[in-house]
Amino acid sequence: MNSPRNPTLIFILLLLSACSYLHFQSFSSEILQDSMVPLKQLPFNSSFSLIPCFGFLHSLPPLNSSSENLTDIFLIDPAAIRKLLKNCRISLSLPLSVMIPKQKAEIDINVYNVTFFTDKGDYLQLNSQPERVLLKQDYQRIGPLLVPVDLQKFLEFYDRSRFIPCLNLDMRRTDTGRRLPENFENKLALVRDALIVFGAFPFLHGGTLLGWYRECSIIPHTFDGDFAVLRREYRPQMHDHLKSQSGFRLSRRLGREYDSLEFTVKTGFRTGAPIDIFILYDQDDNRVYSHGLHTATGRRVKYIYPRARGFCSGILGGKLFFVPCNAEETIAADYGTQWAKDHPTSSYNWMKSGANVVDNGVFTKEEMKMLVYESNL
Structure with a gap:
């Protein structure tokens, strides 16, 4: 037989629960409305209000012993951020990996493992081993810490942040006139950002990958830029989003989504x-x-590449771009063992010149009508 319920006791318990909830909401609102550091505007926000260990973050000490000149502390600890994503079912471990602007600061090594960074405009350069470069993001203040607003996106960026330097070979060209506009790397960065919105992380491909790695620039005689996106990251909505971006238009779409897709955007009309x-x-x-x-x-070919052994970051025209960590192996698959030598674009046949070209059948005329979109605008 159940014991009789005491109405007064039930009322008191409900009142205490309501007060606790209101206090927690007030605490969460105080955190969420704290100052934002607009390092990079990204469209997604992660809600922090229900993460139980945020009280712990809020209680951490400042980096400086002096309260007059507090240093901004950016959380970059992948293990801690993964725990935040999992609602802190496992407690955070100290010291936390953080980054601060390159300046003198008194550091509590028991709480923080500090890396200095330099702001490079499009990205942050970390003075770490291995050297890392990070695309900018929005951060949100939680106590003394600045925590990435989009935790998952930070992890994706961090996983790709190992820096690979380009070779900067002297190509000894007689004709150095550039076919693409001088600000073309900026256009590539805009496409990069537009695709990241959909959870894709495009990386340099083909001639653009070769130009970056071999000579630290766009190949002067090339006429286009090249990105690749993994199939699992592709979303059909990307086309409409790119079309909606100011200054871009979808000029071509070829093939089937499940085995043969490529598309082209242009940075202006005609x-x-x-x-x-x-x-x-x-x-x-x-x-x-x-x-x-x-x-x-309707002839089809495949270009076969070694699978990327992780993704890293390179700098092209002052912009950060993701690249396969095994960049040289990838380039050699495309251009053979003589990839370091210059070959004019005008003499390159993309259907047969590549070292990795394999025939892949033919689309019928009926299939071509459905699978080819080209705009003359």
Whole structure:
């Protein structure tokens, strides 16, 4: 037989619960409305209000012993951020990895493991081993810490942040005139950001990857830019989003989503410079491929590449771009062992010149009608 319930006791318990909830909401609101550091504007926000260990973060000491000149402390600890994403079911461990602007500061090494950074405009350069470069993000203040607003996106950026320097080879060209506009790297960065909105992390591909790695620049005689996106990151909504971006238009879409897609955006009308975006598909456990299509004949080819052994970051025209960590192996698959030598774009046949080209059949005329979109605008 159940014991009789005491109405007065129930009322008191309900009142205490309501007061606790209101106090927690007030505490959460205080945190969420604290100052924002607009390092990089990104569209997604993660809600912090229900994470139980935020009280712990709020109680951490400042980096400086002096309260007159407090140093901003940016949380960059991947293990801690993964725990925040999991609602702190496992307690945070000290010291926490953080970054601060490159300046003198008194550091409590028992609480913080400090890395200095330099603001490079598009990205932050971390004085770490290995050297890292991070795309900028929004941060939100929690006590003394500045925590990434989008925790998952920070982890994606951090996982790709190991810096790879380019070779800066002297190509000894007689004709150094550049076919693409001088601000083309800025256009590439805009496409990068537009794709990141959809959870894709485009990386340099083809001739753009070669130019970055070999000579730290766009190849002067090339006529377009190249990105690749992994199939699992592709979203059909990307096309509409790119079309809606000021200064961009979708000029071409070729192939099928599940095995042969590529599309092209241009940075202006009619005379705009094209940027090709290739979707990479699994070939086998160790290799991936992108697709090529000859629109006049329907002939199809595959370009076979070694699977990326992780993704890193390189700098092109002052902008950060993701690259395969095994960049040289990827380039050699495309251009063979003589990739360090210059070959004019005008003499390169993209259907057969590549070292990794494999025939892949033919689309019928009926298939071509459905699978090819080209705009003359």
